Amino acid sequence: MKLVIAIVHDEDSFELIEELIDNGYKVTKLATTGGFLKAGNTTLLIGVEKEKVDSVLSIIQDVCKTRKGAVSMPSPIVGSTGVFVPTPVEVTIGGATVFVIDVERFERI
Amino acid sequence: MKLVIAIVHDEDSFELIEELIDNGYKVTKLATTGGFLKAGNTTLLIGVEKEKVDSVLSIIQDVCKTRKGAVSMPSPIVGSTGVFVPTPVEVTIGGATVFVIDVERFERI
Amino acid sequence: MKLVIAIVHDEDSFELIEELIDNGYKVTKLATTGGFLKAGNTTLLIGVEKEKVDSVLSIIQDVCKTRKGAVSMPSPIVGSTGVFVPTPVEVTIGGATVFVIDVERFERI
Ligand code: NI
Ligand code: NI
Ligand code: NI
Numbered sequence: 001m002k003l004v005i006a007i008v009h010d011e012d013s014f015e016l017i018e019e020l021i022d023n024g025y026k027v028t029k030l031a032t033t034g035g036f037l038k039a040g041n042t043t044l045l046i047g048v049e050k051e052k053v054d055s056v057l058s059i060i061q062d063v064c065k066t067r068k069g070a071v072s073m074p075s076p077i078v079g080s081t082g083v084f085v086p087t088p089v090e091v092t093i094g095g096a097t098v099f100v101i102d103v104e105r106f107e108r109i
Numbered sequence: 110m111k112l113v114i115a116i117v118h119d120e121d122s123f124e125l126i127e128e129l130i131d132n133g134y135k136v137t138k139l140a141t142t143g144g145f146l147k148a149g150n151t152t153l154l155i156g157v158e159k160e161k162v163d164s165v166l167s168i169i170q171d172v173c174k175t176r177k178g179a180v181s182m183p184s185p186i187v188g189s190t191g192v193f194v195p196t197p198v199e200v201t202i203g204g205a206t207v208f209v210i211d212v213e214r215f216e217r218i
Numbered sequence: 219m220k221l222v223i224a225i226v227h228d229e230d231s232f233e234l235i236e237e238l239i240d241n242g243y244k245v246t247k248l249a250t251t252g253g254f255l256k257a258g259n260t261t262l263l264i265g266v267e268k269e270k271v272d273s274v275l276s277i278i279q280d281v282c283k284t285r286k287g288a289v290s291m292p293s294p295i296v297g298s299t300g301v302f303v304p305t306p307v308e309v310t311i312g313g314a315t316v317f318v319i320d321v322e323r324f325e326r327i
Contacts, residue, residue, distance in 0.1 A: 031140040031249040100323035105209035137225050140249040214318035
């Protein structure tokens with residue numbers, strides 16, 4: 001048995017939990033409040049048979065891979081109406097940190 | 110030294126923490142917000158000497174074992190007054206998931 | 219790779235997170251709600267190369283070491299005005315519990 005500890009961005013956490021559960025894994029979500037630089041992260045605990053670790057990692061990779069996204073930010077370019085025009089800005093989103101830890105003993109009570 | 114990670118139902122967590130502390134164990138309670146299927150769980154961290162793991166597991170077993178319980182649910186049988194009558198419904202409650210992990214180094218500062 | 223799990227007092231957590239980040243470590247802060255005796259604790263996860271464990275422990279030691287502090291408590295000695303006079307009382311503050319756990323596999327996605 002292995003324990004997968006996955007630290008993911010909040011915006012990916014719902015889809016990730018859904019995908020994991022759809023694939024038959026059990027997930028516990030810890031409430032994570034960020035430190036200075038880590039606001040907006042969620043920590044998941046996933047207990048899994050050794051043979052399934054690759055499958056779990058591949059689900060995390062699929063859902064959380066870093067990717068380009070667009071956020072609308074108030075633009076410094078003021079439109080002819082004098083109103084700030086929101087312009088989409090490309091940002092990198094996603095990413096995850098995953099620790100796999102050996103479980104010496106596992107009990108479901 | 111071992112680290113026991115116990116995921117238990119909220120309704121069992123207070124009694125379990127009390128029992129563990131009464132027996133001289135130190136417990137840290139992590140705020141757990143459920144995923145889709147895991148609402149209402151609490152995660153506990155218990156650092157413990159190797160020889161005491163069985164004792165901790167037996168306390169968790171005592172407090173959290175799955176058991177029959179009754180919850181009152183609004184009944185589909187409407188009483189003569191026209192009011193829904195709450196009837197006790199038997200449900201299975203309790204249960205816990207426990208991971209025991211080896212601790213390479215332990216420091217109390 | 220090692221995972222350092224540090225349980226520290228809330229009042230030390232901000233300084234500790236800042237020090238760890240200043241030294242290039244990544245920290246995830248879990249929201250910890252205390253059990254009966256553990257109110258006011260914060261749990262941090264720090265993934266770190268084996269060679270850096272001592273450095274992390276020494277930062278935790280520096281920030282969280284137990285030390286004398288003073289809190290103002292309403293004094294039993296009533297001043298001449300008949301008002302309770304707050305007197306500083308020496309208390310021991312700080313302290314931390316640290317688990318170092320081996321990480322079998324580490325992925326940054
Ligand atoms: Ni990130
Ligand atoms: Ni359950
Ligand atoms: Ni303390």
